[in-house]
Amino acid sequence: xxxxxxxxxxxxxxxxxxxxxxxxxxxxxxxxxxxxxxxxxxxxxxxxxxxxxxxxxxxxxxxxxxxxxxxxxxxxxxxxxxxxxxxxxxxxxxxxxxxxxxxxxxxxxxxxxxxxxxxxxxxxxxxxxxxxxxxxxxxxxxxxxxxxxxxxxxxxxxxxxxxxxxxxxxxxxxxxxxxxxxxxxxxxxxxxxxxxxxxxxxxxxxxxxxxxxxxxxxxxxxxxxxxxxxxxxxxxxxxxxxxxxxxxxxxx
Amino acid sequence: xxxxxxxxxxxxxxxxxxxxxxxxxxxxxxxxxxxxxxxxxxxxxxxxxxxxxxxxxxxxxxxxxxxxxxxxxxxxxxxxxxxxxxxxxxxxxxxxxxxxxxxxxxxxxxxxxxxxxxxxxxxxxxxxxxxxxxxxxxxxxxxxxxxxxxxxxxxxxxxxxxxxxxxxxxxxxxxxxxxxxxxxxxxxxxxxxxxxxxxxxxxxxxxxxxxxxxxxxxxxxxxxxxxxxxxxxxxxxxxxxxxxxxxxxxxxxxxxxxxxxxxxxxxxxxxxxxxxxxxx
Numbered sequence: 001x002x003x004x005x006x007x008x009x010x011x012x013x014x015x016x017x018x019x020x021x022x023x024x025x026x027x028x029x030x031x032x033x034x035x036x037x038x039x040x041x042x043x044x045x046x047x048x049x050x051x052x053x054x055x056x057x058x059x060x061x062x063x064x065x066x067x068x069x070x071x072x073x074x075x076x077x078x079x080x081x082x083x084x085x086x087x088x089x090x091x092x093x094x095x096x097x098x099x100x101x102x103x104x105x106x107x108x109x110x111x112x113x114x115x116x117x118x119x120x121x122x123x124x125x126x127x128x129x130x131x132x133x134x135x136x137x138x139x140x141x142x143x144x145x146x147x148x149x150x151x152x153x154x155x156x157x158x159x160x161x162x163x164x165x166x167x168x169x170x171x172x173x174x175x176x177x178x179x180x181x182x183x184x185x186x187x188x189x190x191x192x193x194x195x196x197x198x199x200x201x202x203x204x205x206x207x208x209x210x211x212x213x214x215x216x217x218x219x220x221x222x223x224x225x226x227x228x229x230x231x232x233x234x235x236x237x238x239x240x241x242x243x244x245x246x247x248x249x250x251x252x
Numbered sequence: 253x254x255x256x257x258x259x260x261x262x263x264x265x266x267x268x269x270x271x272x273x274x275x276x277x278x279x280x281x282x283x284x285x286x287x288x289x290x291x292x293x294x295x296x297x298x299x300x301x302x303x304x305x306x307x308x309x310x311x312x313x314x315x316x317x318x319x320x321x322x323x324x325x326x327x328x329x330x331x332x333x334x335x336x337x338x339x340x341x342x343x344x345x346x347x348x349x350x351x352x353x354x355x356x357x358x359x360x361x362x363x364x365x366x367x368x369x370x371x372x373x374x375x376x377x378x379x380x381x382x383x384x385x386x387x388x389x390x391x392x393x394x395x396x397x398x399x400x401x402x403x404x405x406x407x408x409x410x411x412x413x414x415x416x417x418x419x420x421x422x423x424x425x426x427x428x429x430x431x432x433x434x435x436x437x438x439x440x441x442x443x444x445x446x447x448x449x450x451x452x453x454x455x456x457x458x459x460x461x462x463x464x465x466x467x468x469x470x471x472x473x474x475x476x477x478x479x480x481x482x483x484x485x486x487x488x489x490x491x492x493x494x495x496x497x498x499x500x501x502x503x504x505x506x507x508x509x510x511x512x513x514x515x516x517x518x519x520x521x522x523x524x525x526x527x528x529x530x531x532x
Contacts, residue, residue: 075396082400097404104407111407112400118410118476140411 003065004029005166005198011050011060013222020046021057022222030165031196035213035230037203037245043222044202045170051200052087052168053077064166082112086159090171092151095158096143102129102154103139109162128157132187149180153187160191169201173208185211206249210234218242259306259339265289269307269462273453276464281426282394283377288460292334297327298356299457301373302334305354308369308453309335314342316350321358321499321516347519357420359441361498361520364450366467372435374456377463379423379433399431402474410479419484425472426465434471440483440499445471488513493524 004027013021020043028034036044049055051062053069062069069077081087089095096105103125107115115121126136132153134146143151152172159167172188173181185208192199192212203209209216210230217227218241226239237243257263265287272286291299309315315335319327323345331354332343344350347360356373364370380390383401393399402423409417422439426432434445435454445452445465452465465471475481486500491512498520500513515521 074392078396078398100404100408101411103411104404107407108400108404111403112398116403116475116477118407119478121407122411 008062011057013057019222033199033213035201035209035216038219042219048202084165086164086167088169088172090174092155095155101140105158132157166198259309261306266307272462276462277466281430281432283461283463288457295458298373300455301354301371304371304453304455313351317354319356322518359444361517366449368450370452372454374435374454377456377461442473490515493521
């Protein structure tokens with residue numbers, strides 16, 4: 001098997017008396033989509049923030065291609081964050097600059113990594129808008145004029161423009177209605193397959209996880225209670241909590 | 253004037269400001285915090301510049317003060333009078349004769365020399381402030397030379413106006429490392445900062461920051477490869493001296509639309525007029 005892109009071991013983090021992470025470990029390989037599911041407050045988002053270096057755990061280690069993520073300098077981590085990593089927030093307002101045009105939003109990562117040719121930046125922006133199914137003619141509009149689904153797609157375009165290897169997604173379909181969700185999931189699936197991205201996706205939507213993820217981890221009270229191939233976990237849940245979670249999904 | 257120390261500020265304050273200046277000169281373009289004092293004029297009138305001037309002023313210095321390029325506006329006249337009274341030094345309106353020039357909005361047209369110091373009054377020292385309101389974050393960005401955001405601003409300018417529409421306080425890279433706001437001088441003056449023989453000091457009183465560009469330091473205006481930096485000036489000749497390569501002010505002459513363009517640097521303009529008269 002290939003060497004893992006990201007490895008985490010024995011992560012622990014407490015918020016007072018509450019254990020947000022309690023001995024969590026995981027591996028992500030290149031091109032793999034891993035979903036973390038669980039109810040609200042189970043530590044999913046905290047895990048994502050710790051893995052991406054936004055938050056320091058009390059104990060444990062995270063390594064990315066052999067580099068110690070928690071020990072690296074802030075400059076190195078920021079460089080990683082704007083080149084080889086991407087972060088898609090649940091709320092597009094957290095990931096976009098709302099007062100900057102769509103083209104400027106997509107171009108920001110390019111300019112941060114040294115692109116200095118206006119024409120090329122615009123060309124790239126138009127290309128990525130097309131890829132996320134936004135009309136390139138709307139390149140100079142600010143995201144505030146876009147619908148929620150479009151804002152989320154714009155955030156994805158902005159993240160993928162530097163062709164990252166690993167993308168963290170925090171509830172990317174949260175707050176969208178079902179038809180828009182379906183379209184977004186379809187788009188993410190196509191992009192992931194095309195670009196060979198590794199994605200770590202946090203969601204409470206079991207259906208979304210089944211559609212996107214190769215593997216999944218089920219979290220509860222800061223502990224990974226079950227993990228494995230998505231179909232195995234969902235079709236043959238072993239842990240009582242996973243059984244409850246799977247049986248709670250509404251079928252339309 | 254009795255009852256005051258030479259150049260108004262007490263010696264320990266001057267020493268504190270000089271320490272900040274030395275640090276600023278050692279790290280070109282980096283904003284150094286300093287304990288800005290209350291001055292006998294309001295914020296926004298040059299409290300930062302006046303403190304820097306007071307700290308570098310010696311008894312043999314000759315001071316020139318310009319406001320919008322002009323030697324005879326209220327602020328320029330008042331600050332010159334202030335130092336004449338508190339330091340007893342000589343003042344001048346001639347760029348050539350001055351050893352220290354305190355300025356707001358302009359760099360003199362005449363080339364400055366190694367034995368001169370240019371002191372800028374700076375209202376807003378942080379070039380990233382408009383884009384990133386958190387000061388802690390902008391300082392981190394400076395620390396890591398993470399300046400992509402500034403190009404986003406220029407990108408937006410071109411996307412909206414077809415060209416870089418920033419015409420004053422145009423951001424520069426100093427010595428290839430620090431992003432710096434050159435205070436509200438017109439972009440036209442930016443090229444004069446590059447490799448200037450004179451020492452350039454910047455004081456922001458309200459924001460409590462001092463920064464500097466040492467002599468012969470590279471100062472480059474940010475731009476795109478396909479939209480290079482262009483200094484902008486009004487496409488006219490000066491009505492008084494006929495100059496076609498200086499920065500011009502537009503002056504209304506009556507209430508029926510009459511207007512003329514004249515040099516904003518009054519000393520330079522007067523010199524040229526005198527030369528023209530002498531030739532005739």
